Amino acid sequence: MSAILFLLVVLFWAAVASALAFKLVKRIPASIGLRAALWLVLTPMLLLAPMADEIAGARQFEALCRPENAYQVHFKVDHPRDLRQVRKGHGTVAGRWIPIGVEQTDYLDRKTGAVAASVKAYRTEGGWFSRKILQGWGPWFGRGECAPRPDQVRQLLTLAGTV
Template identity: 35%
Template sequence: MADPQKASALPAHGGYGISTFGGTSGLRLIYATTSLIIKVTASEGLEEMIGISFLAVGLFWVWLSWFLASHLPKWIGIATHVWQRVLTVAVFMLLMVVPFVDHIVGMRQFERLCAEETGLQIFPKVVDTKRGVETSSARELVGGTAIPISRSVSTISDLDTGEVIARYNHFSTRGGVIGGLPMLGGEHVCSIDGPRHPKYEQYRALKKQIHLTYGQPE
């Protein structure tokens, strides 16, 4: 026969032990991470501190999401164990994804712009060009995107005649509000003048052909 005192220590959800991580175990993990931040800050440097800080914030959000998700069924009076599990998993997944929705959607839009609108547009007069100069327009925000995406237009002109011989787009973004934090103020960039662009060799060949320089000609 089971010991009543031991039985009382079992989870209150009829064997559905969902609140372990949301209780003292989760808090101990966060406390340990916080202590590690203090040690790293004192012994290493800023970069290590920032990295561990991101880890601490991430762990805290995971703990908070699980705490809320695991307690919500009880708070709203759901007694069926199956529905408790379903609601807990659904709410937890929702809380884990929602902070990154803008980043996920926005980066897909950014990738589409990179794939479809960063090609090198070349005009017929390029065959007569001996010297070229490249200038870039000011950045403008692209409309209808989930995250701020900037576009600037680079124009390549004949240095002797001033005629435009080529043009291409340059896109950049810092990502979403939360998803972009690991960039630490940096940017995702995409244009044909970057070595990682699939058509970079086309730009490189043009640059070599017309002895390309940058900025306004003197």
């Protein structure tokens, strides 16, 4: 059912983009061949315009979800009891096409209080289209959250030699 709805929305927007491009090109005083060429270029641009931030933002979000950005291990501790989990709170990642929130969790060494490891969880509601039109359905392209599960964090810290 959702695939049919998606297809209908895409077809509707393609018709709107094509009609809008035709109206814009019709006003240009040029030959019919040049107008047709402009229409063929302008229609796909108008079709993708509302999704431009979604497409670019999804790529930026996936780049943040890579392991090298999601966690950092600073030094080893002797035993898991030597670690204390501390949530640092929520923030926003600056310089992105779409709003991306981040929550950082630090694992502190109980003896020294130094940060042994940091894990970041990212979330997004998507770009303009997802936030304004879909309202809560999540991002149009890609996923809306990426965070290691607690068992993945323990495994990650164990493999890295921290736990």
